[in-house]
Amino acid sequence: xTQIFRPRLPRPMSGAARRVARRLRLDxxxxxxxxxxFCIPLIVLIGFGGLEMANLTLVTTRISQIGLGAADxxxxxxxxxxxxxxxxxxxxxNDVFAGVEKQAKGLDFKKHGRIILSSLERNTDGGQxxxxxxxxxxxxxxxxxxxxxxxxxxxxxxxxxxxxxxMKATDGTAIMFVxxxxxxxxxxYGNWLGPRTLRSEAAFNIRxxxxxxxxxxxxxxxxxxxxx
Numbered sequence: 001x002t003q004i005f006r007p008r009l010p011r012p013m014s015g016a017a018r019r020v021a022r023r024l025r026l027d028x029x030x031x032x033x034x035x036x037x038f039c040i041p042l043i044v045l046i047g048f049g050g051l052e053m054a055n056l057t058l059v060t061t062r063i064s065q066i067g068l069g070a071a072d073x074x075x076x077x078x079x080x081x082x083x084x085x086x087x088x089x090x091x092x093x094n095d096v097f098a099g100v101e102k103q104a105k106g107l108d109f110k111k112h113g114r115i116i117l118s119s120l121e122r123n124t125d126g127g128q129x130x131x132x133x134x135x136x137x138x139x140x141x142x143x144x145x146x147x148x149x150x151x152x153x154x155x156x157x158x159x160x161x162x163x164x165x166x167m168k169a170t171d172g173t174a175i176m177f178v179x180x181x182x183x184x185x186x187x188x189y190g191n192w193l194g195p196r197t198l199r200s201e202a203a204f205n206i207r208x209x210x211x212x213x214x215x216x217x218x219x220x221x222x223x224x225x226x227x228x
Contacts, residue, residue, distance in 0.1 A: 055187040059107065060198055066103045067115070067180040067202040073099055074117055074176035075204035085211040091222050093117065093215070097136035113182035114139040116227060118148075120160050120167065120175040120203075121212055127155035128168055132215050135227035141181045147227065160203070167203055174212055177203045 073096045078086030100115055107113070114137035123129040129151035133143065151157025159166030160177045169175045184196035217224065 052187050056184060056196065059182070059184060062104070062107070063113075063180055063182050063198045064200045064202075066100055066109075067178045067200045069103055070096055070100050070115060070117065070180070071176050071178040071202040071204045074178070075206050077206075078210055085209060087211045087216045088119075090215055090217040090224050093134050094222055094225055097134075097225060100136060107182065108185065109182065110137055112139060112185060113137045113180070114141050115181075116141075116143045116179040118143065118145070118160065118177045118179075119212075120169045120177050121173075122169050122171050123152060123154075125154055127151055127153075128157045128159045128166075130157075130160075131174070131212065133227050134225040136225055139181055139183060143179055143227070145177075145179075161201070169205075172209065172212075174206050174210070175203050176206065177201070 074093070077088050077092045077096070096117065097115065101109060104113065114135060116133065116135050118133045119131045121129055121131040130143075130146060130148055133148035145160045146157070159168040160175070161167040167175055167177065178201065180200050180202075182198045184198055
């Protein structure tokens, strides 16, 4: 005799069971949590990336303004002096650099930056020369236009500034030319933006006549901010 297998039909769900099943089918909270788990890291990345870009823009602007301020302050050295030809002292130059440090507060500029102040003047042959040059900051960079004494004779030195549009000092006056360089310190991402070295230049003609023969260091003498 052959036995016929008859599958047992499932029992109908009770009303309570149907309600629970319906709630589970319509509940999407787990889906939202999974989506958020994927999205939050991306949102955080984009947010901090925006902060880093904003900080880079702000620091770039600050470096430019610091260079402009230093050139302007250097052009005003000895303004209002009772001497017929005011003298530039090492103390005055150091004061300009003290102002740089104040403006750069929070940037750790001395460690990560360098500012080069050059006095562009006219030599006895009618050419351009870097009569004196002073530096501040530990970053190992040199002037893009040469060191103190460049162009002391002859007319081979074109001046300082963009090639083809160099700045040139006229007879009896001087241009305070500033080159400022800063190694950008990231806000959050380390080298996410890659190494960034910010550079800016600024120049001002001296405000009035001054003694251009040398930089004086009267007693009590101060330490010269040499570009070593």
